[in-house]
Amino acid sequence: MADELTPETPEEEQPQKKHKQRKNGLYPGVSDELAENMRTGWADTELHGLEPIAQAAHTAARRAALSARFPGDRLVVPAGRLKTRSNDTEYPFRASTEYAYLTGDQSENGVLVLEPSGGTGHTATIYLLPRSDRENGEFWLSGQGELWVGRRHSLAEAEQLLGIPASDVRKLADELAEAEGPVRGVRGHDSVIEAALTDKVTKERDEELRVYLSEARAVKDDFEIGELQKAVDSTVRGFEDVVKVLDKAEATSERYIEGTFFLRARVEGNDVGYGSICAAGPHACTLHWVRNDGDVRSGDLLLLDAGVETHSLYTADVTRTLPINGTYTDIQRKIYDAVYESQEAGIAAVKPGAKFRDFHDASQHVLAEKLVEWGLLEGPVERVLELGLQRRWTLHGTGHMLGMDVHDCAAARTEAYVDGTLEPGVCLTVEPGLYFQADDLTVPEEYRGIGVRIEDDILVTEDGNRNLSDGLPRASADVEAWMARLKG
Numbered sequence: 001m002a003d004e005l006t007p008e009t010p011e012e013e014q015p016q017k018k019h020k021q022r023k024n025g026l027y028p029g030v031s032d033e034l035a036e037n038m039r040t041g042w043a044d045t046e047l048h049g050l051e052p053i054a055q056a057a058h059t060a061a062r063r064a065a066l067s068a069r070f071p072g073d074r075l076v077v078p079a080g081r082l083k084t085r086s087n088d089t090e091y092p093f094r095a096s097t098e099y100a101y102l103t104g105d106q107s108e109n110g111v112l113v114l115e116p117s118g119g120t121g122h123t124a125t126i127y128l129l130p131r132s133d134r135e136n137g138e139f140w141l142s143g144q145g146e147l148w149v150g151r152r153h154s155l156a157e158a159e160q161l162l163g164i165p166a167s168d169v170r171k172l173a174d175e176l177a178e179a180e181g182p183v184r185g186v187r188g189h190d191s192v193i194e195a196a197l198t199d200k201v202t203k204e205r206d207e208e209l210r211v212y213l214s215e216a217r218a219v220k221d222d223f224e225i226g227e228l229q230k231a232v233d234s235t236v237r238g239f240e241d242v243v244k245v246l247d248k249a250e251a252t253s254e255r256y257i258e259g260t261f262f263l264r265a266r267v268e269g270n271d272v273g274y275g276s277i278c279a280a281g282p283h284a285c286t287l288h289w290v291r292n293d294g295d296v297r298s299g300d301l302l303l304l305d306a307g308v309e310t311h312s313l314y315t316a317d318v319t320r321t322l323p324i325n326g327t328y329t330d331i332q333r334k335i336y337d338a339v340y341e342s343q344e345a346g347i348a349a350v351k352p353g354a355k356f357r358d359f360h361d362a363s364q365h366v367l368a369e370k371l372v373e374w375g376l377l378e379g380p381v382e383r384v385l386e387l388g389l390q391r392r393w394t395l396h397g398t399g400h401m402l403g404m405d406v407h408d409c410a411a412a413r414t415e416a417y418v419d420g421t422l423e424p425g426v427c428l429t430v431e432p433g434l435y436f437q438a439d440d441l442t443v444p445e446e447y448r449g450i451g452v453r454i455e456d457d458i459l460v461t462e463d464g465n466r467n468l469s470d471g472l473p474r475a476s477a478d479v480e481a482w483m484a485r486l487k488g
Helices: 033-040 056-069 097-103 155-162 171-180 189-194 202-217 223-245 246-251 254-268 282-284 330-348 358-373 383-385 476-487
Strands: 074-078 085-086 111-116 122-128 166-168 183-185 277-280 301-306 320-324 427-430 433-436 450-453 458-461 464-467
Touching: 056 097, 056 111, 056 122, 056 202, 074 097, 074 330, 074 383, 097 111, 097 202, 111 171, 122 155, 122 171, 155 166, 166 171, 166 202, 171 189, 171 427, 189 458, 202 282, 223 246, 223 320, 223 427, 223 476, 246 254, 254 277, 254 301, 277 282, 282 301, 282 433, 282 450, 301 476, 320 330, 320 450, 330 358, 330 427, 330 433, 330 450, 330 458, 330 476, 358 383, 358 427
Parallel strands: 074 183, 122 166
Antiparallel strands: 074 111, 111 122, 277 301, 301 320, 427 458, 433 450, 458 464
16 A cells, blocks of 8 residues: 655655755755646546436435425535544445435545525535645645545536535535524534534434434435435345355455455445445354455355445345255254245235334234244243343344344334334335354254344335335245255
8 A cells, every 4th residue: 555745754765856856945855846746737528418426316305305394594514524443544434314315426525515695595505625735745745645545526617517606625624613693503424514503503403303314214205215225136136145155254254245245245336335244153142243354155144235326325134044055944944944934924014104113012012923833932822022031042033124224213213213103215224133152051943053044125106115225135935946046
């Protein structure tokens, strides 16, 4: 990895200093001759006639709804800043969900401001870093200059793409510090912007903004549904990729599975939507197993929970539990089929007008019945459910909202989410599971170390639901036949 030019570089490490140099006032250690040379001789690369991004009309409608919800308030929504990974390297940047949802932009340091314009309306401005300045050397001497990290859009280009007037973000903190009137901001992403608003905002008012933006994402528009389907379709291909290389994973580790799926995510999308869970054998009983450093053994199960994130930041979230050698054992099939039956009941309960909790209750009822039938719990089933006894082995809720965040709408009020009612356009996961820990002495030895989860992404429609991830088989016999074809 190339190191940046810095004024502190010792003279003996700069061969160009063998000749006498005129002192450069802007950047000590850089000669006037080199600074002048780097200022000139560059072609004009400004782009003209750009088409708006695909979601521009949708983001405009979202901003209009936000404006109507908070009349008279200045609204400040930052994208966030780069975060240091180690020393002078940063994590890949991911814009805040709220910012990307309202703008379609993903630029670090970006900020959307809705300024009250009189009455109940607002004027939207997106504040961005402009092109790197070649006059003062920023583009080649700054670690975030375009020579080092790549070209960014000019403010004029951003306006064409996003449909929002653009301005220089480097002036924004001072402008906000001097501004008057009520302000609401999205916290936790940009410390510089938050510092400028310190005496102008309250946690209560900011929380109202965060909650609104979370609940607004519950019902997806046509663009969002298309992006979620695109994410799921890529995820299906990623699962197929994994099945084809299970023999190589057996020779290495779960990391081979993780890397295989990641390749699909990066080729067809932006990234994975969350840390892939590639849990073989007893690791499947650890709900968020993301170390992915364990052995992959024939005869064990692989619980693969993974999702591709599209370039517009919508993510899939799909889980399959696969027999590594292609065939379930009798006890594996028994547990798998119970989870499949539970998921079938849960999916059937997803429909407009149903309560959000209905699909969870339906799935849990089936799993409780199985646990009583197998003699692991004493019935009746209603007693088990009332006391929550099945949770020793079911562990988690049966699903969650899905969208730009894998656990979308997380800041929504209880009455609008888990106690709410489903309507067309809501997308959620249905993912029951059974997990028998390797050290659980309350179950027969043959159960221990087996974990099964099946998860699909379900869209509520006008007349029921649509399984966006039905490109992947779910019934145990269908899974085996699918794996045989891919391996064959």
